[in-house]
Amino acid sequence: MAEVLVYVDHVDGAVRKPTLELLTLARRVGEPVAVALGNGAGDTVAALAEHGAVKVLTHEAAEYTDYLVVPKVDALQAAVAAVSPAAVLVPSSAEGKEIAARLALRLGSGVITDAVDLEAGDEGPVATQSVFAAAFTTKSRVSKGTPVITVKPNSAAVEAAPAAGAVEALNVSFSAAATGTKVTSRTPRESSGRPELTEAAIVVSGGRGVNGAENFAIIEALADSLGAAVGASRAAVDAGWYPHTNQVGQTGKSVSPQLYIASGISGAIQHRAGMQTSKTIVAINKDAEAPIFELVDYGVVGDLFDVVPQLTEEVKTRKG
Numbered sequence: 211m212a213e214v215l216v217y218v219d220h221v222d223g224a225v226r227k228p229t230l231e232l233l234t235l236a237r238r239v240g241e242p243v244a245v246a247l248g249n250g251a252g253d254t255v256a257a258l259a260e261h262g263a264v265k266v267l268t269h270e271a272a273e274y275t276d277y278l279v280v281p282k283v284d285a286l287q288a289a290v291a292a293v294s295p296a297a298v299l300v301p302s303s304a305e306g307k308e309i310a311a312r313l314a315l316r317l318g319s320g321v322i323t324d325a326v327d328l329e330a331g332d333e334g335p336v337a338t339q340s341v342f343a344a345a346f347t348t349k350s351r352v353s354k355g356t357p358v359i360t361v362k363p364n365s366a367a368v369e370a371a372p373a374a375g376a377v378e379a380l381n382v383s384f385s386a387a388a389t390g391t392k393v394t395s396r397t398p399r400e401s402s403g404r405p406e407l408t409e410a411a412i413v414v415s416g417g418r419g420v421n422g423a424e425n426f427a428i429i430e431a432l433a434d435s436l437g438a439a440v441g442a443s444r445a446a447v448d449a450g451w452y453p454h455t456n457q458v459g460q461t462g463k464s465v466s467p468q469l470y471i472a473s474g475i476s477g478a479i480q481h482r483a484g485m486q487t488s489k490t491i492v493a494i495n496k497d498a499e500a501p502i503f504e505l506v507d508y509g510v511v512g513d514l515f516d517v518v519p520q521l522t523e524e525v526k527t528r529k530g
């Protein structure tokens with residue numbers, strides 16, 4: 211069976227969830243071979259093997275942390291040369307998409323970004339994308355070279371599928387361009403203790419209906435009861451009620467959680483563009499005619515100041 215390379219996104223050896231999801235998808239297309247780079251690469255092996263990696267190619271070097279993406283592209287190119295894979299899968303983060311684009315260019319291959327599903331096809335992997343503000347679903351495959359495909363977080367379930375996880379050291383020689391852009395400083399983001407918005411399995415968002423920065427506390431309380439991330443519409447962000455980093459939509463983040471709860475959000479096309487691929491969508495809005503109700507799985511017509519706190523209490527009670 212052909213091997214499929216999976217680029218491992220990890221923090222000092224702790225594998226991030228979107229990579230484990232990629233392993234689930236990779237198994238549909240071939241035998242997953244993970245590529246783990248940088249500080250702690252060796253510590254990723256147990257988690258990767260547990261989720262289906264037959265092999266883990268590792269390479270630790272300071273270049274991966276001291277410089278931007280090019281060293282990682284050099285390493286993936288070396289892995290492609292070593293393995294001749296049927297495809298290369300990369301998580302759809304901003305960095306992942308840059309790595310994928312650069313790699314595809316070097317390989318002379320086609321690239322597909324932001325896939326939401328992947329299946330085996332007679333002529334190579336077939337990727338599903340949600341396009342034009344999620345108004346259309348398309349299926350496509352790369353017709354030239356080794357397919358390079360980035361996949362959005364939450365596109366597949368994390369599944370345990372124990373495999374050998376044989377560790378092999380990857381031989382990498384860095385290109386002249388590898389040290390072209392140096393990281394000069396790092397400032398850790400203040401942690402809210404909540405999951406990363408683009409990776410969260412549940413997102414609770416508030417819009418103009420929340421009516422003030424202080425009222426976002428009720429959105430946060432619901433989010434915390436569910437272990438969710440907090441999102442916001444542009445109207446709420448532009449009003450200064452919530453940080454821009456939490457904006458969901460065309461000019462904000464694109465999220466695709468298992469559950470998206472929109473409170474006091476009308477459902478403008480630009481907001482939908484960032485959340486329409488969520489698996490289950492719930493909206494709370496006092497206007498029964500609000501466009502958001504056109505795409506929900508469950509809708510509550512009511513005042514969010516009544517509904518959201520009750521929902522929070524109910525979740526807490528059920529969790530015991």
Ligand SMILES: Cc1cc2nc3c(=O)[nH]c(=O)nc-3n(C[C@H](O)[C@H](O)[C@H](O)COP(=O)(O)OP(=O)(O)OC[C@H]3O[C@@H](n4cnc5c(N)ncnc54)[C@H](O)[C@@H]3O)c2cc1C
Nearest residue numbers: 417418419443444445459460461462474475476481496514
């Ligand atoms: C180029 C461009 C890019 C954009 N990018 C984005 C983007 O990335 N993300 C984004 O979100 N928007 C974006 N927008 C803005 C978008 O068009 C909308 O203006 C915005 O999404 C509206 O936000 P909202 O739904 O919170 O506000 P509104 O449209 O004002 O809706 C508020 C809703 O809250 C309901 N409500 C009010 N009070 C309550 C209550 N007490 N209880 C329950 N419901 C209540 C109302 O019935 C209403 O439906 C963009 C616009 C443009 C032109």
